[in-house]
Amino acid sequence: MSHETLSTILFLVFVALTLAITFWASRNTKSAADFYAGGRSFSGLQNGLAIGGDYMSAASFLGIAGIIALSGYDGFLYSIGFLVAWLVALLLVAELMRNSGKYTMADVLAFRMSPRPVRTAAGVSTIVVSIFYLLAQMVGAGALVGLLLGVHSDAGKIWTIIAVGLLMIIYVVFGGMKGTTWVQIVKAVMLMVGAALITLFVLAKFGFNLSGLLGDAAAQSGKGDAFLNAGLKYGTAAQGTWGKIDLISLGLALVLGTAGLPHVLIRFYTVPTARDARKSVLWGIGIIGVFYLLTLVLGFGAAALVGSKTIAAADKAGNTAAPLLAQKVGQDLFGDVGGTVLLAVIAAVAFATILAVVAGLTLASSSSFAHDLYAHVFRRGTATERQEVVVARVAAFVIGAVAIALSIFAQSLNVAFLVSLAFAVAASGNLPAILYSLFWKRFNTAGAVSAIYGGLVSALVLVIFSPVVSGAPTAMIPDADFHLIPLSNPGIFSIPIGFLCGYLGTILSKEYNASKYAEIEVRSLTGIGAEQATGH
Amino acid sequence: MTVQHDPSVYERIQAGEQFQELRRRYRSWAFPMTIAFLVWYLLYVVLSGFARDFMGTKLFGNINVALVFGVLQFVSTFLIAWAYSRHAAAKLDPIADELRDETKSADEVGEGAK
Numbered sequence: 130m131s132h133e134t135l136s137t138i139l140f141l142v143f144v145a146l147t148l149a150i151t152f153w154a155s156r157n158t159k160s161a162a163d164f165y166a167g168g169r170s171f172s173g174l175q176n177g178l179a180i181g182g183d184y185m186s187a188a189s190f191l192g193i194a195g196i197i198a199l200s201g202y203d204g205f206l207y208s209i210g211f212l213v214a215w216l217v218a219l220l221l222v223a224e225l226m227r228n229s230g231k232y233t234m235a236d237v238l239a240f241r242m243s244p245r246p247v248r249t250a251a252g253v254s255t256i257v258v259s260i261f262y263l264l265a266q267m268v269g270a271g272a273l274v275g276l277l278l279g280v281h282s283d284a285g286k287i288w289t290i291i292a293v294g295l296l297m298i299i300y301v302v303f304g305g306m307k308g309t310t311w312v313q314i315v316k317a318v319m320l321m322v323g324a325a326l327i328t329l330f331v332l333a334k335f336g337f338n339l340s341g342l343l344g345d346a347a348a349q350s351g352k353g354d355a356f357l358n359a360g361l362k363y364g365t366a367a368q369g370t371w372g373k374i375d376l377i378s379l380g381l382a383l384v385l386g387t388a389g390l391p392h393v394l395i396r397f398y399t400v401p402t403a404r405d406a407r408k409s410v411l412w413g414i415g416i417i418g419v420f421y422l423l424t425l426v427l428g429f430g431a432a433a434l435v436g437s438k439t440i441a442a443a444d445k446a447g448n449t450a451a452p453l454l455a456q457k458v459g460q461d462l463f464g465d466v467g468g469t470v471l472l473a474v475i476a477a478v479a480f481a482t483i484l485a486v487v488a489g490l491t492l493a494s495s496s497s498f499a500h501d502l503y504a505h506v507f508r509r510g511t512a513t514e515r516q517e518v519v520v521a522r523v524a525a526f527v528i529g530a531v532a533i534a535l536s537i538f539a540q541s542l543n544v545a546f547l548v549s550l551a552f553a554v555a556a557s558g559n560l561p562a563i564l565y566s567l568f569w570k571r572f573n574t575a576g577a578v579s580a581i582y583g584g585l586v587s588a589l590v591l592v593i594f595s596p597v598v599s600g601a602p603t604a605m606i607p608d609a610d611f612h613l614i615p616l617s618n619p620g621i622f623s624i625p626i627g628f629l630c631g632y633l634g635t636i637l638s639k640e641y642n643a644s645k646y647a648e649i650e651v652r653s654l655t656g657i658g659a660e661q662a663t664g665h
Numbered sequence: 666m667t668v669q670h671d672p673s674v675y676e677r678i679q680a681g682e683q684f685q686e687l688r689r690r691y692r693s694w695a696f697p698m699t700i701a702f703l704v705w706y707l708l709y710v711v712l713s714g715f716a717r718d719f720m721g722t723k724l725f726g727n728i729n730v731a732l733v734f735g736v737l738q739f740v741s742t743f744l745i746a747w748a749y750s751r752h753a754a755a756k757l758d759p760i761a762d763e764l765r766d767e768t769k770s771a772d773e774v775g776e777g778a779k
Contacts, residue, residue: 202731206713209738213706216745220695224753340726347727358721358731359713373714380710384703407753414746418739647679654687655761657678657768 132456133278135473136480143319143481144296147312151300154308161514162663164305164521165232165496166398169662173405175314177412180396182313183489184211184387184413185320185420187269187482188548193421194454195447197428198440201346201356203363204428206376208421210383215417217388217560219410224403225567225653226394231660234394234559235501238566238581241645242574245506250581252501254558255391257585258551259494260532262392263487265547267293267536269448270483276449277476287537293483294533300488301495301525305518309488310399316478316485321416323478324423327451327471330458331430342426345433356432371615379549382620386552389559392493401662427451434458446545452476491532495525542605546597546617550588553620557627558584565631567653570646572635579634584627591619674771678764687760694752702745709734 158164171179186192189211196204230236235251270293271286280286300308335342343357350356360366364373387393397406431440431450434457443449452475459471499521504512512520561580565572591614592598598605600612616622652658678684712720713731720731 202735205732205735206710209709209735210706213702213738213742216702216742217699219746220699220749340728343727343732354721354723354729357727357729358717360717364714376714377707377710380707384706404758407750411746411750414742418743422736422739644673644676648675650688651675651678651684651764654691654757655678655684655764657675657765 130469132469132472132476135469136278136476139473139477140480143477147300147315150311151304151308154304154311158305158307160663161232161518163307164518165395165500167306167310169399169401169660171310171399173400173408174412175310176396176400176405176409177416178317179310179313180409180413181416181420182317182485183392183396184417185317185482186266186486187273187479188265190320190324190424190482191273191448191451191479194424194428194431194451196362197425198431198450199437199447200362201350201352201432202359203361205425206359206363208424210380211387212414212418212421214384214387215410215414217385218393219407219414222388222563223397223406223410227397227400227403227406228656228659229649229653230398232395232398232500233497234391234563235497238562238577240566240649241642242577247574247577248501248505250578252497252506254554254581254585255497256494258554259391259490261547262551263490263532264535264539265544266483266487267532268540268544271536271540273448273479273483276444277452277479286540290536290540291533293487294529296484297487297491298526298529301491302522306399306492309492312488313485316481317416319478319481321420323475324420324427327455327458327475328423328426330462331426331434331454334434334458334461342429342433346429350432350437374621375616375618378616378618378621381624382549382553382556382618385556385560385624389555389563390551391497392489395493395496403656403659427454430454452479491525491529494528495521498524498528543603544605549618550592553588553618553623554585556620557588557623558582561628561631565635567649571641573638573640575638575640576631576635580627580631583630584623587626588619588623591616591623595619674768678768683760683764687757687764690756698745702741705741706738709738
């Protein structure tokens with residue numbers, strides 16, 4: 130049997146299992162709290178696994194291993210921002226959000242503000258951030274199937290995007306948060322087991338001598354000791370000082386963006402209490418941290434055992450480094466059959482990863498559409514719970530369909546920058562609004578709206594005039610050149626702009642409500658009046 | 666299922682000594698620690714950009730400063746997360762529980778009076 134057939138079979142097993150879970154979840158998803166928040170009945174460990182499942186995208190599994198395999202240390206540098214970011218979520222956001230919100234990010238922002246403008250802004254930002262992230266994942270899925278299953282025709286890629294999109298729609302429309310969370314949990318376990326297994330095999334080959342592994346990786350990469358230091362991908366010598374500022378800008382967006390990502394934030398609502406939200410982030414930090422340490426070994430292992438040249442020849446971005454490494458260690462340890470099996474397993478895990486992440490994003494954006502835009506902006510709070518859930522399901526279908534269409538259109542473009550752009554928008558618009566809401570007494574409607582739009586628009590404008598969109602061979606539109614700014618990552622400017630807009634908007638408006646601030650402050654820190662688990 | 670409270674309930678709790686202590690204990694731990702880990706992380710990123718010779722210094726075998734510094738970011742993240750959970754369990758949760766229980770029993774008395 131070829132590895133393609135075996136991959137497909139394993140992947141179909143995953144799909145069958147997750148569809149069964151979705152069917153079960155759909156029978157237990159009746160109320161709005163079930164659909165949006167899984168009945169708030171997940172345990173800290175379950176939600177911690179789901180946080181890992183939501184967060185460890187194919188971009189971080191295949192992408193970071195690939196960057197390390199081709200450019201060495203820079204891939205590791207990238208993963209550290211993704212991890213440290215969780216401390217912002219743990220210390221400042223997770224518990225307070227669980228105590229004061231209900232279903233979406235906007236619940237916390239609209240708590241003491243005029244609800245319509247704030248929910249409109251938060252809804253727009255949620256949908257924009259989620260669609261960017263979604264597009265990057267789905268276009269990636271199309272490219273990945275070509276690499277892993279040997280499907281290289283455009284039609285094959287389009288059908289893959291459609292299949293991924295349809296599955297994601299089914300998970301969300303029928304399973305809601307309950308089904309989606311279980312998909313994340315299954316995927317997180319598969320991914321951790323798969324990555325740990327390959328890591329163990331790699332380390333065993335080097336007699337558990339990390340220094341020896343690094344030495345071989347540096348030698349095989351053809352770049353020597355530079356391979357073990359920063360600077361081959363981000364802020365290269367050729368890019369000069371701007372390149373290094375760009376690296377800092379990326380680091381800022383990564384570390385501050387996570388706690389503003391809507392699909393991350395809604396995870397905190399799926400547990401019964403703030404204390405469980407804390408536990409789930411602690412589990413999440415443990416799982417994500419270990420995972421990135423595993424990818425460090427996978428990336429350098431791929432460079433050492435497969436060789437950077439072979440990896441670059443298979444895919445310019447190095448996305449097949451982890452699968453090729455799996456095949457290589459399998460072959461070395463267990464012969465050809467072993468290689469085929471391990472490659473197939475890792476390929477199936479990669480697909481499961483994509484599916485779980487896109488489902489989380491679709492859920493976040495459809496929840497925000499139904500709860501923020503439909504129920505509170507269009508219907509001014511007159512919609513019934515049942516109507517809201519129906520609208521959320523329809524929205525999931527429509528957003529899924531739009532994402533499929535956009536991904537097919539964008540599949541020949543280089544849209545990998547959309548992931549870091551999503552982090553930049555989340556850090557520039559959402560995070561200031563959330564932090565000011567929770568901690569600043571004077572904050573008001575004008576401030577919230579200014580922070581979100583100010584951060585969102587400044588990040589978008591900076592990126593449109595950056596080398597990732599035009600003026601470089603790797604740009605989204607390589608044939609045009611209207612770039613004005615030498616930075617690919619807008620964070621270093623757009624994050625301060627977002628915070629400043631929130632500050633100015635606040636002090637320029639007279640609105641101020643002390644009793645509502647007392648309510649959010651007391652609720653967020655004590656849990657008095659917090660939403661209870663519905664309990665099945 | 667959410668109990669609706671009169672807004673004045675929250676203002677009364679907010680003004681109380683217990684809540685002020687909870688707020689002080691939370692903020693005096695979380696805010697300085699956030700600044701500390703952000704500075705520590707940014708130091709790492711800035712050195713990765715601007716001090717590559719230093720980061721490339723080999724410490725033992727092929728293990729250089731950059732790798733150790735990176736792994737230390739993992740270690741500090743795990744330690745801070747663990748320390749926060751200890752701090753919260755010992756210093757924050759008891760006060761939050763007390764305030765919640767008091768409000769709950771006040772609600773029950775209120776319900777009975779109706």
